[in-house]
Amino acid sequence: MSPVSISTFYSFSFVPSIIQRVESWVIALNLKKMHLDGNVPAFKVLEAITTKKCGEKFHLESFDPLSDSFLKYAASQQLFKTLQNQYEGILSSRRVKIISNDSLCRLGCNCNLPGFIRNESFVPKTWVVHGDRAGSFNLEEEVVLDERKMYIRGKRVIKKKVVADVVEALIGVFLSEGVEMAALSFMSWIDITVDLVNTPYTRELTLQPEKFINIQHLESLLNYSFNDASLLVEALTHGSYMLPEIPKCYQRLEFLGDAVLDYMITVHLYNKYPGMSPGGYWLFWGFGRNCPWMWSVTIFLSLCAWAWVSPV
Numbered sequence: 459m460s461p462v463s464i465s466t467f468y469s470f471s472f473v474p475s476i477i478q479r480v481e482s483w484v485i486a487l488n489l490k491k492m493h494l495d496g497n498v499p500a501f502k503v504l505e506a507i508t509t510k511k512c513g514e515k516f517h518l519e520s521f522d523p524l525s526d527s528f529l530k531y532a533a534s535q536q537l538f539k540t541l542q543n544q545y546e547g548i549l550s551s552r553r554v555k556i557i558s559n560d561s562l563c564r565l566g567c568n569c570n571l572p573g574f575i576r577n578e579s580f581v582p583k584t585w586v587v588h589g590d591r592a593g594s595f596n597l598e599e600e601v602v603l604d605e606r607k608m609y610i611r612g613k614r615v616i617k618k619k620v621v622a623d624v625v626e627a628l629i630g631v632f633l634s635e636g637v638e639m640a641a642l643s644f645m646s647w648i649d650i651t652v653d654l655v656n657t658p659y660t661r662e663l664t665l666q667p668e669k670f671i672n673i674q675h676l677e678s679l680l681n682y683s684f685n686d687a688s689l690l691v692e693a694l695t696h697g698s699y700m701l702p703e704i705p706k707c708y709q710r711l712e713f714l715g716d717a718v719l720d721y722m723i724t725v726h727l728y729n730k731y732p733g734m735s736p737g738g739y740w741l742f743w744g745f746g747r748n749c750p751w752m753w754s755v756t757i758f759l760s761l762c763a764w765a766w767v768s769p770v
Contacts, residue, residue: 463701474748481494483500483504483506487576498635498640502634502674503628505631507576507624507687509620510580512579518624519736520736523736524631525627527631527717527723528630528724531718532642532645532652533650535717536653536657550713559619562621565649565650566625567648571621571624571648578614629645637728665704667690670704671691693708695708
């Protein structure tokens, strides 16, 4: 029997890392089979369930700007349509409850997502050969949602924010592939109900907008023809200018528009600068949302002349 060379022993030292990587792919594939759309790459699922603590070159924070802005946008539009008589303050508080870390963590736990999260760096010395020392561990059997069996060797503690971040990242997986409806389907699966298509919206505001604004002039400035010009009156009315003739101000529309603007800016940056770090996205996003910049656009469009604001 010939002796085993040092290079062979050295090659075997990579076995734990290789098997750990295979196990990670299996975890991602199993999660994908539970609900995720078949067109979503397994690598992106793996990225979405991998936290920065793992020390990998990829982690879930790459989806953070996109998923954050979409969650805000989707929840805002749903609340805007379903709570048509509520003020902006109530809409904002309801939105916080929907997209808060506590809420997302609870929904993620209800779907058994914590069991798929990779939140620890791999240490080869602590790796256990399957079947070699299995007898020294008490394995608990648990059935996941689709009746697959999962065997648990031990328990770990994961912070609420980590679970919430993974839920957001999985939403971001669909958005990064440009599939908003699939993202909404996943949100429905974890029990966040948002219908951007079929939720009815009827305006109860009755006024004659031509008495307050020059509709044709504003439409020419905005390069858009409104089906309901009363929206223009509402959008240009400050909360200090509440008259019987104009019973609503711009706050509800601001609530919705703020979320739409956030999402549109984020999608634009994500498509124009793929691979940018989350910090870079937030930096550009902050510039795009800068108030002086918005003010200059408003002046450029000459909209200030048509704003209804109390002189006091």
